[in-house]
Amino acid sequence: MYLYKIKPIMIAFWFRRDLRIEDNAALYHALKTGQEVMPVFIFDSYILDKLPRNDGRVQFIHNVIADLSEKLAEMGSHLQAFYGNPVTIWQQIAAKMPITALYTNHDYEPYPQQRDAEIAGFLAEKNITFHTYKDHVIFEKAEILSNEGKPYTVFTPYSRKWKASLNDAHLESYPTEKYFSHFAPKNASFASIPSLAEMGFEQTNMPFPSLIPDEKIIRKYHETRDFPAQKGTTRLGLHLRFGTISIRKLAKIALSQNETYLNELIWRDFYAQVLWNFPHVVGNAFKKEYDKIEWENDKEMFQKWSEGKTGYPLVDAGMRELNSTGYMHNRVRMLVASFLCKHLLIDWRWGEAYFAEKLLDFELASNNGGWQWAAGSGCDAAPYFRIFSPEAQVEKFDKQFQYVRKWVPEYGTPAYTRPIVEHKWARERCLATYKKALKMD
Numbered sequence: 001m002y003l004y005k006i007k008p009i010m011i012a013f014w015f016r017r018d019l020r021i022e023d024n025a026a027l028y029h030a031l032k033t034g035q036e037v038m039p040v041f042i043f044d045s046y047i048l049d050k051l052p053r054n055d056g057r058v059q060f061i062h063n064v065i066a067d068l069s070e071k072l073a074e075m076g077s078h079l080q081a082f083y084g085n086p087v088t089i090w091q092q093i094a095a096k097m098p099i100t101a102l103y104t105n106h107d108y109e110p111y112p113q114q115r116d117a118e119i120a121g122f123l124a125e126k127n128i129t130f131h132t133y134k135d136h137v138i139f140e141k142a143e144i145l146s147n148e149g150k151p152y153t154v155f156t157p158y159s160r161k162w163k164a165s166l167n168d169a170h171l172e173s174y175p176t177e178k179y180f181s182h183f184a185p186k187n188a189s190f191a192s193i194p195s196l197a198e199m200g201f202e203q204t205n206m207p208f209p210s211l212i213p214d215e216k217i218i219r220k221y222h223e224t225r226d227f228p229a230q231k232g233t234t235r236l237g238l239h240l241r242f243g244t245i246s247i248r249k250l251a252k253i254a255l256s257q258n259e260t261y262l263n264e265l266i267w268r269d270f271y272a273q274v275l276w277n278f279p280h281v282v283g284n285a286f287k288k289e290y291d292k293i294e295w296e297n298d299k300e301m302f303q304k305w306s307e308g309k310t311g312y313p314l315v316d317a318g319m320r321e322l323n324s325t326g327y328m329h330n331r332v333r334m335l336v337a338s339f340l341c342k343h344l345l346i347d348w349r350w351g352e353a354y355f356a357e358k359l360l361d362f363e364l365a366s367n368n369g370g371w372q373w374a375a376g377s378g379c380d381a382a383p384y385f386r387i388f389s390p391e392a393q394v395e396k397f398d399k400q401f402q403y404v405r406k407w408v409p410e411y412g413t414p415a416y417t418r419p420i421v422e423h424k425w426a427r428e429r430c431l432a433t434y435k436k437a438l439k440m441d
């Protein structure tokens, strides 16, 4: 007599920018169905193939996926991990595995939206349902609108409405742990984690910031956040970007400890909704008239800026910190971005692309928002005539030159380069160029 094993009904859960099993919205809903849940991760070749071979973020994701895989193995399950085009991979999974549904969390960027629509389309043809949830932000899409029903383009009224709309339920954790026994058992496995080398990447020794929120920093954040020489910000950007920490958990701490810190998390939601409601910001100025600016786009100047050789020590320190660690302090991001657009008259999109390649915490919405803020072209941006003086910025935020000396050791010696542009001259040139484009005369 033969015993035929009946394949159980199974649903799939797809990890993307939510790389944790705790407090994960879509994972919770998947596990709660009571069906077996097959966890999946895909190293998306469309995204990865464009990255430098020593990209620290790929190393980070690889480490995290290995940890997740271990955790799932301890529970008797198995993380199915792939490298390739997600559309093709879901076609293969749907052909091989008896899945009836796919659960995942929202992604607000243009490419993932188009990819998800394609996947949802072919799954529907196979009667496989596609379920998506909000997880990456506290409020998404059109959840926070003005009284006229319009998306906000100015931060302060947005943040007021955000705070007024918040209740305990928004910050409640999804208790996934109650249902961990619903992860599909290992016998359903058919893919394991590709190595970095198999995907064409090198190992990097880049140190990654800790995942544990430092509550001491959060409590004093309003006093310390502006000084790049201090450990005065949380460095959690990378973990928020890839969802190794839950935004609900962090916002809960922020709410009880420090309003200035909470406001920064609200900026993150703000820019995410700007991207969703005004997708033209990708590649275009939010305020269209700013696309008329006649940029100089001098390649040699851009090179000097990117290498931290402008002769302005705070700008140079920031760029060198970025190049060697994948991180730059927010104050300095604002200055180097303003310097590129306004002092050098180089298109903000060049700087945006450079940051996108280098920042470990790169997030399309916040990076685009930050660059358009600096260029003056974005939502609630710095006015065009506000041109930071790099010297005044050092005086304010690195008075003792501690940060500068850490990253630019030759500063103050004859070996240090002379300024590549003169501040007053560059300021006048910028004002004239912007005025011409914006027809301000």
Ligand SMILES: Cc1cc2nc3c(=O)[nH]c(=O)nc-3n(C[C@H](O)[C@H](O)[C@H](O)COP(=O)(O)OP(=O)(O)OC[C@H]3O[C@@H](n4cnc5c(N)ncnc54)[C@H](O)[C@@H]3O)c2cc1C
Binding pocket: 225, 233, 234, 235, 236, 237, 238, 240, 264, 265, 267, 268, 271, 328, 329, 330, 331, 333, 334, 337, 355, 359, 361, 362, 363, 364, 366, 367, 368, 369, 370, 371, 374
């Ligand atoms: C030109 C420019 C580019 C930027 N690019 C990015 C980017 O690609 N990714 C990114 O996460 N942030 C970006 N920022 C915002 C900010 O600089 C970083 O979030 C912050 O420096 C990260 O360090 P931290 O984790 O120590 O932040 P903390 O000061 O500890 O803040 C906590 C978290 O709040 C969020 N946050 C803080 N400030 C902002 C802000 N102004 N806008 C949106 N979110 C914010 C981040 O998620 C951050 O991790 C950019 C800012 C500028 C001016």
